[in-house]
Amino acid sequence: MLVADLVKLLEQRYPPEWAEDWDRVGFVLGEPDATVSRVLLAVDCAPAVVDEAAQVGAEFVFTHHPLLLRGVSSVAPTTYKGRIVHRMIRSGMALYTAHTNGDVARPGVSDALAARIGLEEVHPLRPDPKAPERGHGRIGRLPEPMTLTHFARHVAHQLPKSAASVRLAGDPTARVERVAVSGGAGDAFLADAARAGVDAYLTADLRHHPAQEHLASGGPALVDVTHWASERPWLDDVAAFLRTEAGVQTIVSDVDTSPWVLWEDNDS
Incomplete structure (x- = not known):
């Protein structure tokens, strides 16, 4: 080709x-x-x-x-x-x-993220006004409810391994079933997740003050992963598309391009 x-x-x-x-x-x-x-x-x-x-x-x-x-x-x-x-x-x-x-395509970045953690009944978090079948982010339901702590561990096991760890904010014992996700930096969709009434919102690059204010306003629990880990699953979908439609060989890179690494205090 x-x-x-x-x-x-x-x-x-x-x-x-x-x-x-x-x-x-x-x-x-x-x-x-x-x-x-x-x-x-x-x-x-x-x-x-x-x-x-x-x-x-x-x-x-x-x-x-x-x-x-x-x-x-x-x-x-x-x-x-x-x-x-x-x-x-x-x-x-x-x-x-x-x-x-x-990001807004369907299937797109957030579809791949939702599929990786096993969400069902998936639909856009912020639909495109002209084409509501696509849009930013996704909302779905876990097959079985779990605690926020269990959900964070589930995310850590299902997403590609990255140097930095998964962070969570909210009651660790809270019940999680309906989940919103957004691949990449997701600050812009905090209000959408709150309006949707989900139990947890999974995204990347959440900042201190927006996350703090979101929780103080009664918003859903937050699970924050690295930007790279949240978007890497989509590449498998694109690779499969190119193999099928273009007949080319595809290699998906697992080079973790996140600038963050896990710091460990070896003197403690």
Whole structure:
């Protein structure tokens, strides 16, 4: 398959017009008429991911997070992003990104997160007004109720292993059955989770004050995981789609690009 054909296929599944206005998605670099037989999928286009793509011989890299989200005035090889761009061009790699258009798609990022923890009867947390079957986040029901502590442990066991641990906020003994999830940073949907009346909200990158105020206002319990771990499950879905529809080989990267690591006090 040609790069251009693969781009067309991806844009049919994740139309760029579904992305937020501030987002930068789509075809980033590469030769449209180059051939593709192997695709590497990753959350971030980081140096370690490009190293992996070179090692496995991938001609096409699909990422969730944009490499060039914010404007740059230079892609000189002396800059972080410039080094990545130059390396990929020299290696003959193409780069494609689906970000917020992948978030709202159905199936999308939060569908994969909901499926990984076993939610049933899944529907959008914040539906798109024009297409309510898709939208941000998902709400679903666990097959069996469990305590918040048990649920946090369940999440930790079901999601990809990441260096940082799972955090929870709320009564550890509280009953959890209806759950809202949002892959990636989920502060923006705290009010949606509260209005939905769920028992717990699973997301990433929750900040101190919004979480504190949410709980003080009677909002549902919170379970916070790393950004990478919350979005990594979706890559398996995209990989399966590309294998079936494009006939290409796919490799999903398990390089944990989270900047956080677990600190242990070995002197205590």
